[in-house]
Amino acid sequence: MTRPVRIAPSILSSDFSKLGEEISAIDAAGADYIHIDVMDGHFVPNLTFGPPVIKCVRGASKKPFDVHLMISPVDPFIQAFADAGADIITIHPEAGPHWHRTLQAIRSMGKKAGLAINPATPTEVLDHVMDLVDLILVMTVNPGFGGQAYIPLADKIADVRARIDATGRDIDLEVDGGITPETAKEVIKAGANVLVAGTSVFKNGPSAYASSIKALRG
Ligand code: DX5
Ligand code: ZN
Numbered sequence: 001m002t003r004p005v006r007i008a009p010s011i012l013s014s015d016f017s018k019l020g021e022e023i024s025a026i027d028a029a030g031a032d033y034i035h036i037d038v039m040d041g042h043f044v045p046n047l048t049f050g051p052p053v054i055k056c057v058r059g060a061s062k063k064p065f066d067v068h069l070m071i072s073p074v075d076p077f078i079q080a081f082a083d084a085g086a087d088i089i090t091i092h093p094e095a096g097p098h099w100h101r102t103l104q105a106i107r108s109m110g111k112k113a114g115l116a117i118n119p120a121t122p123t124e125v126l127d128h129v130m131d132l133v134d135l136i137l138v139m140t141v142n143p144g145f146g147g148q149a150y151i152p153l154a155d156k157i158a159d160v161r162a163r164i165d166a167t168g169r170d171i172d173l174e175v176d177g178g179i180t181p182e183t184a185k186e187v188i189k190a191g192a193n194v195l196v197a198g199t200s201v202f203k204n205g206p207s208a209y210a211s212s213i214k215a216l217r218g
Contacts, residue, residue, distance in 0.1 A: 005184075005217045006032035006194045008066050008174065009209075012048065012146045013198035019053070023060035026201065029209035033066040033088070035176070035196045037146075038081075040071035043095060044144035051077070051084035058085035066135075068116065068176070068196075070143045071095065075102055082109040090114030090137050090174075093125045103132040114174070118142060119151050123159050130167055135194070136160050140187070141177030146198040150178025154190040161191025181215040188218055 009031045014022035023034055036054060041047040054065065064087035071077060074095040081089055089106045093099040093115065106113040114135035117123060119142055126136065138157050141148040157175060164171045175187040176196035184195055201212045 003193045005188055005192075006172075007201075007213045007216050008033035008035040008194055008196045009201040009213065010035040010037055010146065010176070010196050010198035012037045013202040020057045020060040022202075022206075023057055025206050026209055026213070027061040027063050030213045031061075031063060031201075033064045033194065034061055035066045035068060035198075036086075037143075037198075038067060038069050038071060039144065043072040043092070044070040046144045051080040054081065054084040054086065064088060066090070066114075066174075066194075066196075068114075068137065069095070075105065078102065078105050079109065082106070082111050086111060088112040088114055088135055090116050090135060092116045092118065092143075093121065094118070099125070100129055100132065103129055107132065114172075116143075116176075117156075117160070119153065123156060123163065126160070126163055130163065130171075133171060135172040135174055136164065137174045137176055137196075138192070139176055140179070140183070143177075148178055150180070150183040152186070154186055157187055157190035157192055164191075179216065181218070184216045185218055 009026045039046045039048045066088045067086040072095040103113040112134035116137040172194045174194035175192040179197040180200045
């Protein structure tokens with residue numbers, strides 16, 4: 001089955017000194033979602049930005065803000081990210097023992113809820129929450145840094161695709177980490193429909209953003 005492929009550039013690889021301009025530029029270049037990696041130096045070994053920064057750049061694009069929370073605990077911060085302008089809020093099950101409750105909380109704030117699955121996390125974490133997710137994020141690197149090598153997990157992506165298709169609902173299957181025009185082919189074939197890409201979108205500079213995004217669609 002062919003489904004439209006959406007591209008979610010990760011602003012982790014952008015120039016932070018002009019974050020708003022970078023977001024406007026990837027929007028104009030054809031980005032479908034704006035992927036925002038939030039890291040706390042505890043759940044993952046790196047620090048990025050929080051709700052005040054997201055609020056500041058919210059006006060730079062009308063595209064959905066796809067906020068990937070790599071923080072623990074996560075529950076005390078959901079409201080702040082919702083208020084800052086997140087449209088999709090994705091959490092990791094390891095961020096707290098009650099991910100069913102966390103997904104419910106995101107939905108109750110009128111936001112789309114996502115669950116992220118690390119390379120070593122089994123897809124069984126989805127077993128009892130399929131009715132609560134709007135997006136499932138399969139990590140193809142261990143979270144924390146841009147520019148890492150893709151971990152081939154096509155069978156896992158296909159497993160998640162089968163779980164989504166069994167629901168009959170339009171749940172996004174997003175893949176994040178080491179996505180290039182080459183690895184994009186593999187993950188799309190396995191069933192992904194949203195590709196996060198940091199390095200491959202930003203590495204050749206603003207004049208190439210449109211062609212870099214186009215190259216990922218295959
Ligand atoms: C990693 C982040 C990714 C990262 C991807 O923890 O979740 O979104 O920015 O970067 P690339 O595309 O460079 O692997
Ligand atoms: Zn991410």
